[in-house]
Amino acid sequence: MEWVNDHWGDIFALARSHVWLAGLPLVLGLLIALPLGWAARRWSRLYPVLISASGLLYTIPSLALFVLMPLILGTRVLDRANVVVAMTIYTVALLVRTVADGLGSVPEATLQAARAMGYKGLRRFFGVELPLAVPVIAAGLRVAAVSNVSIVSVASLIGVSQLGNLLTDGYDRFITAEIVAGIVACVVLALLFDGLILLGQRLLTPWVRAQGGRA
Amino acid sequence: MIRFDGVTKKYPDGTVAVDDLSLTAPTGKITVLVGPSGCGKTTSLRMINRMIEPTSGLISLDGQDTGRMNEAQLRRGIGYVIQHAGLFPHRTVVDNVGTVPRLLGWDKKETLERSRELLDRVGLAPELADRYPSQLSGGQQQRVGVARALAADPPVMLMDEPFSAVDPVVRDQLQDVFLDLQSELGKTIVFVTHDIDEAIKLGDQVAVLRVGGKLAQISDPAYLLAHPVDDFVADFVGRDRGYRSLQFQPAPKLPLTSERTLLLGESTAGVSGDWVLVVDDSHRPLGWVEPARVSGEVTSEHLHRGGTVARASGSLRGALDAALSSPSRRGVVVDDEGELVGTVRAHEVLSLIEATDRPDEDRADAFAEEGA
Numbered sequence A: 001m002e003w004v005n006d007h008w009g010d011i012f013a014l015a016r017s018h019v020w021l022a023g024l025p026l027v028l029g030l031l032i033a034l035p036l037g038w039a040a041r042r043w044s045r046l047y048p049v050l051i052s053a054s055g056l057l058y059t060i061p062s063l064a065l066f067v068l069m070p071l072i073l074g075t076r077v078l079d080r081a082n083v084v085v086a087m088t089i090y091t092v093a094l095l096v097r098t099v100a101d102g103l104g105s106v107p108e109a110t111l112q113a114a115r116a117m118g119y120k121g122l123r124r125f126f127g128v129e130l131p132l133a134v135p136v137i138a139a140g141l142r143v144a145a146v147s148n149v150s151i152v153s154v155a156s157l158i159g160v161s162q163l164g165n166l167l168t169d170g171y172d173r174f175i176t177a178e179i180v181a182g183i184v185a186c187v188v189l190a191l192l193f194d195g196l197i198l199l200g201q202r203l204l205t206p207w208v209r210a211q212g213g214r215a
Numbered sequence B: 001m002i003r004f005d006g007v008t009k010k011y012p013d014g015t016v017a018v019d020d021l022s023l024t025a026p027t028g029k030i031t032v033l034v035g036p037s038g039c040g041k042t043t044s045l046r047m048i049n050r051m052i053e054p055t056s057g058l059i060s061l062d063g064q065d066t067g068r069m070n071e072a073q074l075r076r077g078i079g080y081v082i083q084h085a086g087l088f089p090h091r092t093v094v095d096n097v098g099t100v101p102r103l104l105g106w107d108k109k110e111t112l113e114r115s116r117e118l119l120d121r122v123g124l125a126p127e128l129a130d131r132y133p134s135q136l137s138g139g140q141q142q143r144v145g146v147a148r149a150l151a152a153d154p155p156v157m158l159m160d161e162p163f164s165a166v167d168p169v170v171r172d173q174l175q176d177v178f179l180d181l182q183s184e185l186g187k188t189i190v191f192v193t194h195d196i197d198e199a200i201k202l203g204d205q206v207a208v209l210r211v212g213g214k215l216a217q218i219s220d221p222a223y224l225l226a227h228p229v230d231d232f233v234a235d236f237v238g239r240d241r242g243y244r245s246l247q248f249q250p251a252p253k254l255p256l257t258s259e260r261t262l263l264l265g266e267s268t269a270g271v272s273g274d275w276v277l278v279v280d281d282s283h284r285p286l287g288w289v290e291p292a293r294v295s296g297e298v299t300s301e302h303l304h305r306g307g308t309v310a311r312a313s314g315s316l317r318g319a320l321d322a323a324l325s326s327p328s329r330r331g332v333v334v335d336d337e338g339e340l341v342g343t344v345r346a347h348e349v350l351s352l353i354e355a356t357d358r359p360d361e362d363r364a365d366a367f368a369e370e371g372a
Helices: A002-006 A008-042 A046-059 A062-073 A080-104 A108-116 A121-158 A164-172 A176-204 A206-214 B041-048 B071-076 B093-097 B099-103 B108-121 B138-150 B168-185 B196-202 B221-226 B231-237 B241-248 B316-325 B346-355 B361-371
Strands: B002-010 B016-025 B030-034 B056-061 B078-081 B156-160 B188-193 B205-210 B214-219 B261-263 B276-279 B285-289 B309-311 B330-334 B340-345
Touching: A002 A008, A002 A176, A008 A046, A008 A080, A008 A121, A008 A164, A008 A176, A046 A080, A062 A080, A062 A121, A080 A121, A108 A121, A108 B078, A121 A164, A121 A176, A164 A176, A176 A206, B002 B041, B016 B041, B016 B188, B016 B205, B016 B214, B030 B041, B030 B196, B041 B056, B041 B156, B041 B188, B071 B078, B078 B138, B093 B099, B093 B108, B093 B138, B099 B108, B108 B138, B138 B156, B138 B168, B168 B196, B188 B196, B196 B221, B196 B231, B196 B241, B205 B221, B205 B231, B214 B221, B214 B231, B221 B231, B221 B241, B241 B316, B276 B340, B309 B316, B316 B330, B316 B340, B316 B346, B340 B346
Parallel strands: B030 B188, B030 B205, B078 B156, B156 B188, B261 B276, B309 B330
Antiparallel strands: B002 B016, B002 B056, B205 B214, B276 B285, B330 B340
16 A cells, blocks of 8 residues: 555556557547448348458457557557557457447337438438447447456557556566556556446437336 | 339249239328238338339329439338337437428427427327337327328328237227328328228228239229129128128118107106116217116116217218117117217118118229229
8 A cells, every 4th residue: 555655646647548548449449340330230241251350350469469560550669559559459349240230239110210211321320220229339338448448458568558567567576566556447447437438328328218217 | 193003023032022013092092002911012012112112113103203203302202100100219209200300401499399289189198299219108109100200291101000019999099090180181191901991991992912912902992892803802801891881881861769868867766668878968878777777866887888879970880880789779879969869770770771772883993994
């Protein structure tokens, strides 16, 4: 505890960096997964291809991906962009399926009614399909958020600092309090992300709770 | 006017859903497509707003080929109601109703006013406006579905088994609301159902389709019941078609007998006979009582309510049913205000029926020519 009291400033600075490295890819990943998931629904032959491809991406060890990034992107080794891009890839890998299944969960009768009323293209997507897919997408987003918070800590090994530094440093110097602080901070951050997404979902889907209210 | 001209829908696997269909749905009338499953009725309906494209043939709307019209614009001009209402679960009732007006670019206030007006028209309480569809009963959802289809006041409405998923009592109410609306609005309606009773109740014109998408017969309901064109149609319209066809025969002047009546609360002392009719202060019939079983005043518990009440201006079916269902065997007949005008016996109605002509052949020919 003494160690923690002496290092509040460091912990907050690392946490802030962690939020960026885990959070920004979550947003970028969702934006990329939306059209991909939509395409997987739209062309049924694309679905298995996209799902297996994204599944494969997720099996690449994070350390390998972090190390490969400078080679692929031509960035400097210590560039934070390496981590952001790698984490975005993981997020996309998790969310493509979620988005596709979320759009698939929209009732057929509703889609048909939308079509029959003259909804088309983007207006149908943003007006009817996407709002109804929010509960499923939000569930996937929560998984991705927690997974991102945990995976990002590996970035310490390539010299990009965030809460993972507390783990590596604590391990090197045998400071148990530092390791515990790192773990607790990661868990708190994961809970925070989770809570934010849940809040967002509730705000976006008042109709889901109305449904629960009747049952 | 919607017109099908030799319309065929053939799927890549070779199934023919609709086979060389030609018919006309006249402006301002309800045309019902009815038939067993697999007769292509829903496919035919969906070809009108191009949810499904015909393989060959022409569908025109007021003389314009729908195939050449802009899809979205065509659809926004056609109200569409489906079986489970297909409401948007994420929008409130009032927003659901305002869907098409918003798509057409009406402003918010205008749309809201129109939506509220329509909810009232279909008999939904204003406090339901801000609920979500999942908070409504099936019948209420279906009313919202009808209101939504009417929102932008489209001249044409397509209805695909809209009342099939609700219980019979609610279905009957919905049908009455619908007919009531239609008598005011006079839309050109194409209505799909598998229920011949519904077809006959709602249709100005009924088209019976057989499996494989061929038109078997098209005519007004009375003629259909009286002159089914072949065994398939005869079978489909059902066994009690003779009785049901009476509903299209307006009752001629009924030979009425006046009844000795009692007011509720009056004593039966001194009243003789098997059954006596009890009425309220406005002379509206309440039910029958057996004076012998009542000692003292007649209360509402004594009333036998089994008999139906026929309107003098109603159909022969109503008059006959009133006689058949009455415990006294005397059918109660009322005027348009619901006041008692007398009673009629079954044999009297039957002799009237025998004296009435059946719908004649010419009527069908008239439709056949229109449809050709």
